[in-house]
Amino acid sequence: MPRPRRRLLGLLVVLVVLAVLLMLSVMIGSTAIAPSVVWDALFHSSADTDQFAIRDFRLPRTVVGLVVGAALGLSGALIQALTRNPLADPGVLGVHAGASFAVTVAVGLLGVRDVQGYMWFAFAGALIVTLLVLAFGSTRQGSSPVVMVLAGVCVGAVLGGFREALQLTDPDAFDAMRNWNAGSIAGRPLEVVWPVLPFFAVALVLAFVVSGPLNALALGDELAVAQGVRLVRTRVLAVIALTLLAGGATAIAGPIGFVGLMVPHVARWIVGPDQRWIFAYSALLAPSLLLVSDILGRVVTRPGEIPVGIVTAFVGAPVLVALVRRKKSSGL
Amino acid sequence: MNTHIPPVDFGRRMLVLRRRRIAVRLQWRSVVVCAVLAVVIAGAAVLALMTGSYALGPGQVLAALTGRETGIVHDIVVEWRLPRVAAALMFGAALGVSGAVFQSLLRNPLADPGIVGFSQGSYTGALIVILVVNGSYAQLVGGALLGGMVTAVAVYVLAYRRGVQGFRLIIVGIGVSAMLGSLNTWLILKADLDQAMSAAAWGVGSLNGVSWNQVAIGGACIAGLLLLAGVLGRPMRQLELGDDAAASQGVRVSPARLGLILVGVALTATVTAASGPIAFISLVAPQIGRRLTRTAGITLAPAAFVGALLCLVSDYLAQHIAPTPLPVGIITVILGGGYLGYLLFTEARRRL
Numbered sequence: 021m022p023r024p025r026r027r028l029l030g031l032l033v034v035l036v037v038l039a040v041l042l043m044l045s046v047m048i049g050s051t052a053i054a055p056s057v058v059w060d061a062l063f064h065s066s067a068d069t070d071q072f073a074i075r076d077f078r079l080p081r082t083v084v085g086l087v088v089g090a091a092l093g094l095s096g097a098l099i100q101a102l103t104r105n106p107l108a109d110p111g112v113l114g115v116h117a118g119a120s121f122a123v124t125v126a127v128g129l130l131g132v133r134d135v136q137g138y139m140w141f142a143f144a145g146a147l148i149v150t151l152l153v154l155a156f157g158s159t160r161q162g163s164s165p166v167v168m169v170l171a172g173v174c175v176g177a178v179l180g181g182f183r184e185a186l187q188l189t190d191p192d193a194f195d196a197m198r199n200w201n202a203g204s205i206a207g208r209p210l211e212v213v214w215p216v217l218p219f220f221a222v223a224l225v226l227a228f229v230v231s232g233p234l235n236a237l238a239l240g241d242e243l244a245v246a247q248g249v250r251l252v253r254t255r256v257l258a259v260i261a262l263t264l265l266a267g268g269a270t271a272i273a274g275p276i277g278f279v280g281l282m283v284p285h286v287a288r289w290i291v292g293p294d295q296r297w298i299f300a301y302s303a304l305l306a307p308s309l310l311l312v313s314d315i316l317g318r319v320v321t322r323p324g325e326i327p328v329g330i331v332t333a334f335v336g337a338p339v340l341v342a343l344v345r346r347k348k349s350s351g352l
Numbered sequence: 353m354n355t356h357i358p359p360v361d362f363g364r365r366m367l368v369l370r371r372r373r374i375a376v377r378l379q380w381r382s383v384v385v386c387a388v389l390a391v392v393i394a395g396a397a398v399l400a401l402m403t404g405s406y407a408l409g410p411g412q413v414l415a416a417l418t419g420r421e422t423g424i425v426h427d428i429v430v431e432w433r434l435p436r437v438a439a440a441l442m443f444g445a446a447l448g449v450s451g452a453v454f455q456s457l458l459r460n461p462l463a464d465p466g467i468v469g470f471s472q473g474s475y476t477g478a479l480i481v482i483l484v485v486n487g488s489y490a491q492l493v494g495g496a497l498l499g500g501m502v503t504a505v506a507v508y509v510l511a512y513r514r515g516v517q518g519f520r521l522i523i524v525g526i527g528v529s530a531m532l533g534s535l536n537t538w539l540i541l542k543a544d545l546d547q548a549m550s551a552a553a554w555g556v557g558s559l560n561g562v563s564w565n566q567v568a569i570g571g572a573c574i575a576g577l578l579l580l581a582g583v584l585g586r587p588m589r590q591l592e593l594g595d596d597a598a599a600s601q602g603v604r605v606s607p608a609r610l611g612l613i614l615v616g617v618a619l620t621a622t623v624t625a626a627s628g629p630i631a632f633i634s635l636v637a638p639q640i641g642r643r644l645t646r647t648a649g650i651t652l653a654p655a656a657f658v659g660a661l662l663c664l665v666s667d668y669l670a671q672h673i674a675p676t677p678l679p680v681g682i683i684t685v686i687l688g689g690g691y692l693g694y695l696l697f698t699e700a701r702r703r704l
Contacts, residue, residue: 107523112530166519170462173526174635174692177467181631181685184556185678188549195545202537277530326538333534340527341510344520 027291034304038086041311045082046074048315050323053078077207084205085314085328086307087213088273091220093306094227095265096280097287097299101234102258103154105168106285106343110146110266111277113172114179118149119270121179124197128186135212139271143219146267149175150259203276203329205314216268223268224303226261230254231296238293276329278336279306285343309335382645382654389644389657393441396661400440400668401433431564438571439562440667440680441660443626444633446574446619448641448659449581449652451634453616456588456650457609458521464635465620468525471629472532473503474621475555478628479539482551489566493625500621503528508613557630557681559667570626577619578656584611585652592649630681632688633659633666639691662687 046058053070061071061079092110099108099115110116122145126132132141149172156171187197233254236244241251269276287301310328313335317326365380401413406428408416415421416429454463465471477499481492511524536555540548587608590598595605623630640662641654666683673683 112526166460166522167462169523169526170460170467173467174462177631178685178689178692181556181682181689184552185682185685188553188556188679188682189674189676191545191549202534202541277534324542327541330534330538333530337527337531340530341524344523345510345513 023292027297030290031300031304034301034308038304038308038311041308041315042082042086045085045311045315046078049073049078049318080208080210080213081206081314082311083210084208084213084272085311087217087220088205088269088276089279089307089310090303091223091265091269092276092279092310093283093302093304094224094299095262095269096282096306097284097295097302098227098230098258098262098265099150099280100284101231101238101295101298102255102262103168104238107169107281107340109278109281110262111275111279112169112176112281112340113153114149114174114176115146115153115172115262115266116270116275116277117176117179117183118145119143119267120201120275121145121183123200123271124183124186127197128190135271136215139216139219139268142271143263143267146270147259147263149179150263150266154259200274202327203274203332204327205273205310206325206327208272212272216272219264219268223261223264226257227265227299228296230258230261231299234258234295235293238295274327274329276310276332278332278339279309282336282339283309285339379645379647382647382651385641385644386653386657389654389661393657393661393664396664396668397437397441400437400664401429403668403672404428404433435562435564435567436559436667437664439559439567439627440664442567442571442574443559443623443630444637444660444663445578445656446623446659447630447633447663448637448655448657449578450616450619450623451636451659452638452641452650452652452655453581453585453588453612453619454634455638456592457612457616459592460522461639462635463522464632465616466629466631466634467529468522469507469529469532470500470504470525470617470620471624471631472529472536473506474500474624475629476503476532476536476539478554478625479536479551482554483539483543483547493569496625497621500617500624503532504613504617508610553679554628556679557624557628557684558679559627560677560679562627566626570622573622574619577615577622581612581615581619581652584608584615588612588652589649628679628681630663631685632692633662633684636688636691637662 043055043058047053047055051070051073053074057068057070058074060066061068061074065071065075095110095115096108099110099113100106102108119142122141123138126138126141132138152175153168153172156167156175183201233244233249236247236249237251237254239247245251266280283302283306284298286305287298291297291301310332313331314328317328317331320326367378367380367383369376369378398410398413401417402408402410406424408425408429412421412425413429416426417434421429450465454465454468455461457463474496477495477497478492480499481495485491485495507521507525507528510528511521513520540551543551587598587603590601590603591605591608593601598608599605620634637659638650638655641658642650644658645651645654647654662684663680666687667680670678670680670683
């Protein structure tokens with residue numbers, strides 16, 4: 021089959037899988053709900069308890085998973101393309117830690133309670149850490165993946181320490197934040213999503229604007245310039261998109277790591293090195309992964325739940341280990 | 353034709369101690385730096401023993417230490433304040449040496465037992481004891497030691513592929529660390545608020561409530577391990593040259609490295625078991641020590657002295673800087689974070 025058609029067909033398959041998972045995410049939980057009831061709840065509402073559970077809990081959760089997942093996947097693909105680092109991930113590089121530290125400051129110290137307020141803190145935290153890590157990770161000979169990862173982990177550890185200090189001095193903030201800090205898409209009302217959504221839309225457009233130039237950038241700075249890519253503009257736009265996506269996702273769901281690491285690699289196996297396709301696939305595959313992880317978290321310790329951020333770390337860390345154990349460390 | 357002859361460089365001035373068949377060769381500069389550090393540490397220790405809600409003079413402290421003082425002053429200095437100071441000194445030295453071992457082995461100034469997941473593993477072990485088993489202090493120590501060791505073995509095995517590369521060990525450590533970190537978050541999430549707060553306070557690293565009993569047990573372990581590190585640390589210089597070069601100089605690379613890793617992990621795990629993970633001393637102390645002594649590689653003794661001083665000063669600040677005493681780990685994170693920025697800017701660009 022010719023490659024373009026295979027890619028389109030693959031995209032269709034991914035979409036179908038995502039649709040099935042969306043349905044399953046609404047159906048599966050502490051009580052299983054039949055598909056017909058889900059259908060009724062969506063289109064013929066009544067005062068049934070199952071319908072109440074769907075409309076007030078499972079549907080928001082699924083929508084949050086869809087939006088946050090897409091943002092995480094796309095931000096991971098962006099940061100890997102931008103840094104040309106196969107180990108890059110907004111979680112590993114400390115971007116999520118920056119955003120969550122900023123949110124903890126906003127909520128714990130300044131008393132900001134609504135998402136319109138603290139999402140700006142999340143954006144600022146994500147931006148600062150991204151710039152720091154990019155500055156640290158680029159040596160004169162080019163960027164070194166290990167230095168960048170270490171820099172990110174160190175920055176993340178420092179910010180995590182500050183965050184814990186804040187939380188320890190204020191038990192109320194600690195209690196309010198400990199669920200958020202685990203990274204969860206449960207119990208997030210849809211009102212948290214709407215204010216962030218326009219920023220995600222902007223980031224989506226920016227990501228697809230820079231995807232072509234990022235393809236050229238993969239050849240190296242000199243060759244990219246020779247092909248007419250404006251380096252500074254491309255990098256600035258990519259960083260803005262990355263910041264909006266990672267910061268926004270953290271503001272909604274808390275730090276969820278490793279989704280942005282795994283999904284772009286899977287996308288690269290399917291479609292090859294073209295960033296435009298990697299971005300599209302990542303944006304669709306990541307919500308699927310997040311929803312699967314979330315469903316797993318609900319099923320494994322029934323009737324209790326495991327926050328999705330913890331499940332993704334358990335699935336994702338082995339992937340990171342497998343990536344460095346491969347014979348040939350994968351270039352981008 | 354006037355050929356310029358460069359002045360002969362005789363190398364650094366060395367101090368050679370000989371006793372029967374054992375000879376130790378030391379650099380004069382390192383000896384002087386360590387001596388100065390020891391004096392500074394003694395001064396800081398006396399200061400730490402003086403300050404508190406019941407202020408004492410330096411004369412009273414010295415008298416109490418030499419046993420010429422009885423009653424309340426003796427109790428305050430020897431029973432209450434001294435264990436904490438002793439713990440800070442010993443734990444700091446242990447962390448400094450542990451960091452030095454890892455930075456030398458992995459040939460990377462950013463390698464740190466905390467970053468590659470061993471403290472997270474100790475924390476997981478301790479959390480399971482605190483929250484699930486609800487065990488005693490001895491069980492807590494055992495859990496933390498076991499957790500740290502199991503994590504170290506897991507990281508080593510996962511990074512093993514025809515030998516262990518520093519790069520792979522670091523990335524595998526980060527992955528395992530992230531996994532354990534989320535496990536810890538979940539354990540805390542499941543607990544009720546009081547237990548969770550105390551577990552979280554332990555998790556930041558604190559010397560609050562250290563008793564003589566703990567200091568004695570931890571100190572004995574640490575003293576033994578430090579001696580072992582001094583003996584095993586001899587091939588560190590050659591290992592820094594690379595595995596092949598070290599092997600050609602007669603170092604048995606794999607056993608030497610495994611032994612050093614075990615000692616480094618044991619040091620970190622002992623400290624973590626007693627006080628919780630005190631972050632960043634193991635990262636910062638070897639680098640400061642190297643700059644002070646101007647040695648080519650990382651050396652153990654200056655790292656131990658700098659680590660002890662850093663831990664003592666951080667604990668002093670943690671006790672007296674805020675209206676409520678903070679865990680020492682928070683101060684070390686903040687100090688370490690500031691130093692880290694400097695280190696990353698200057699060092700990582702040149703060396704890697």
